[in-house]
Amino acid sequence: xxxxxxxxxxxxxxxxxxxxxxxxxxxxxxxxxxxxxxxxVVINYSLRLTLLAxxxxxxxxxxxxxxxxxxxxxxxxxxxRANGRQREALLYLVVxxxxxxxxxxxxxxxxxxxxxxxxxxSPFAQELADFLSGMVLGTFVAMLFRFWAMQRWVFTRLxxxxxxxxxxx
Numbered sequence: 517x518x519x520x521x522x523x524x525x526x527x528x529x530x531x532x533x534x535x536x537x538x539x540x541x542x543x544x545x546x547x548x549x550x551x552x553x554x555x556x557v558v559i560n561y562s563l564r565l566t567l568l569a570x571x572x573x574x575x576x577x578x579x580x581x582x583x584x585x586x587x588x589x590x591x592x593x594x595x596x597r598a599n600g601r602q603r604e605a606l607l608y609l610v611v612x613x614x615x616x617x618x619x620x621x622x623x624x625x626x627x628x629x630x631x632x633x634x635x636x637x638s639p640f641a642q643e644l645a646d647f648l649s650g651m652v653l654g655t656f657v658a659m660l661f662r663f664w665a666m667q668r669w670v671f672t673r674l675x676x677x678x679x680x681x682x683x684x685x
Contacts, residue, residue, distance in 0.1 A: 542663070548590040549659055556583035557651060572627065573620055576650045580619050580658075584612045591666065604670060611665040619658035623650030 518526070525533060536543055560579035568575040588608050626632045626649035633642050 541667075544594055545591065545663055545666075548587055548594065551590070552583040552587045553651075553655055555586060556580055556655070559583070560651065572646050572650070573623055576623055576654070577616060577620055580616050581612075584616065587662075588612070592671070607670045608666075611662065611670055615658045615662045615665070618661050619654040620650070622654040622657070625649070 525536070528536060556576075556579040559582055560575050563575035563578060564572060568578075588605075592604075592608075623646060626645050630645075632645035632649075637645070
């Protein structure tokens, strides 16, 4: 029986398959990140529309921390397939704390340095600026930082990649 990855690869055009296989760790990291991005958007806006209506940075931070926790499990078990290390969770925590700060920084600059908030701009413009600075720019920069830092410091002893049927002649 084929694995889910093998089933997906069998549906990908033959010309694209070698590129995906060559960069499989990045592809898996981006898939995990996409799921966690969607999770953080849902949590962020759920908090901003209820409990933390006037605290956008706190809402984004909570959403990012929850998504980062889910990301750790998925990245460790699937994207990086890391062999266990005692310090791995601590290193992941340190990198993640730094990444949460990186993620929050564009929103802080947008809101409190550039004053892209009410009463200086409309409520719609404020929400758009918050989304673009916090969710889009912040997440993108934090993602680049995380991928680099995870490979460099956290998941340094990776399990051997499992050969898939799609790789075999």
